[in-house]
Amino acid sequence: MTPKKFEYIEANTVEDAVSLLVKYKDEAKLLAGGQSLLSLMKLRLAAPQYLIDLNKIDGLSGIKEHPDGGLSIGAMTRHYMIENSDLIQSRYPILCESTSKIGDPHIRNRGTIGGALCHADPSADSPPVVKALEAEFKLQGPNGTRIVKAQDFFEDMFTTTMSSDEIMIEIIIPKLAPRTGQSYIKFSRREGDFAIVAVAIVITLDEQRICTKARIDLSGVDSKPITATKTEEFLIGKELSDAVIDEAASTVPGQVKPGGDVHGSAEYRSAMSEVFTKKALIQAIANVGSLN
Ligand SMILES: Cc1cc2nc3c(=O)[nH]c(=O)nc-3n(C[C@H](O)[C@H](O)[C@H](O)COP(=O)(O)OP(=O)(O)OC[C@H]3O[C@@H](n4cnc5c(N)ncnc54)[C@H](O)[C@@H]3O)c2cc1C
Structure with missing residues (x-):
């Protein structure tokens, strides 16, 4: 099947993308790696009129070390970057292990951690791991940013506490205790x-x-x-x-x-x-x- 006709829009900043979500409301969908969304669109289980691409936005991808020993991972960081990160392997090996189990190399080359978490598939690999690591998510909406605990984020099958005009921008993982x-x-x-x-x-x-x-x-x-x-x-x-x-x-x-x-x-x-x-x-x- 082919997707229903849609308009493709490239966002240049998170603020751009948020204002497009505010403007088009439920008629819009964000595009990250497209590994889940495009399959749904081809099956016509999703038919957004506007597809807002996050891929050109600077600063949404990457792994940053915190001075206190924790880490931040940009929502657009691809699975393969997490799987192969020495920094993550040295602190949170379960994140590398679980990411290496997602689909196949093609999916891990395109799919993103933010997309996987926002998609909220109840059988996905990343959600239980970020919950066990007590991660928090930084979301940006029309009224600025807010932090949601991974523990409170997943509401039901493919459903999260994020509102339709918010974008996940960062996953924050705290330092673990010794032993x-x-x-x-x-x-x-x-x-x-x-x-x-x-x-x-x-x-x-x-x-x-x-x-x-x-x-x-x-x-x-x-x-x-x-x-x-x-x-x-x-x-x-x-x-x-x-x-x-x-x-x-x-x-x-x-x-x-x-x-x-x-x-x-x-x-x-x-x-x-x-x-x-x-x-x-x-x-x-x-x-x-x-x-x-
Ligand atoms: C054949 C196949 C096998 C797979 N196997 C596995 C598996 O074994 N384990 C597993 O865990 N996953 C698996 N996946 C899913 C894979 O992990 C996807 O990469 C992931 O679910 C979605 O990431 P994405 O970046 O491609 O998101 P997209 O498909 O682009 O988006 C998914 C959803 O999240 C929303 N979204 C994306 N980014 C953001 C953001 N930053 N803020 C707010 N909303 C956002 C989109 O609007 C969309 O609704 C598989 C997928 C395929 C096609």
């Missing part, structure tokens, strides 16, 4: 498919190896990326023995509401959420201290 371990495991039928289940874990242990903080976020098992809050709470204050890990993972299926499809039934996804949380926990614990 923190990270892991990302994606389970899909074939390499490059969307996740049947994916688990992102960021866990901090004290010097006695007692868990002081745990972030566990999953993709593919609900209408949005979800946080296994009960599992996180269960782990705090405990020494992470095999028995504790088993019990923690067993609490996950009760917190997810997967739908079934050709890739896996709801029951299968639910069962796999326990299996892969256990694997990811073991991996994250093994990684504690590997970066600090």
Whole structure:
């Protein structure tokens, strides 16, 4: 299929793009890497009258180090730049790992982190990782900028808290505490498919190896990326023995509401959420201290 006829407009600045969104409202769509949007347009599941291209705007792409040890990633930063960034690998290896699992090299060469987050596919790789890393998003709209926590951003399938006249401009990732371990495991039928289940874990242990903080976020098992809050709470204050890990993972299926499809039934996804949380926990614990 070919898309419905539309008018293509190149924005030169974020302010330009915002005023076009204000002017054309629901008739406009932003174009980043086009890897999700153009497929939807070809299938005529999206038919914007105006396509506002963000690709010519300076300063929306790139990875910046903060003096306090955190990082900012421009919303138009392509997946391949994140996947291959030594800086990100040295601080947030789960972001490189999860990005390397997105589609194929062609998709990663064009697709952007901002596009992936704003698209809010419930089986996508980036959302659970930015949630587990407690990232924040800088959005720009007609009244200036605002910051939204990743935790509060994803509302439902393909739905976020962003309003239709806002643009995501930056992803801000805070510095992690010492003795923190990270892991990302994606389970899909074939390499490059969307996740049947994916688990992102960021866990901090004290010097006695007692868990002081745990972030566990999953993709593919609900209408949005979800946080296994009960599992996180269960782990705090405990020494992470095999028995504790088993019990923690067993609490996950009760917190997810997967739908079934050709890739896996709801029951299968639910069962796999326990299996892969256990694997990811073991991996994250093994990684504690590997970066600090
Ligand atoms: C065959 C195929 C396989 C894929 N496999 C995977 C996979 O395994 N895992 C995975 O996670 N993803 C996968 N993807 C999706 C891929 O990650 C896309 O790159 C991503 O979802 C969208 O990024 P984009 O930059 O191409 O955004 P676009 O397609 O340009 O835009 C997507 C949506 O976000 C909006 N948008 C874009 N940028 C902004 C912004 N800065 N501010 C506000 N709104 C914005 C657009 O208006 C649009 O509604 C796959 C895609 C394809 C086609």
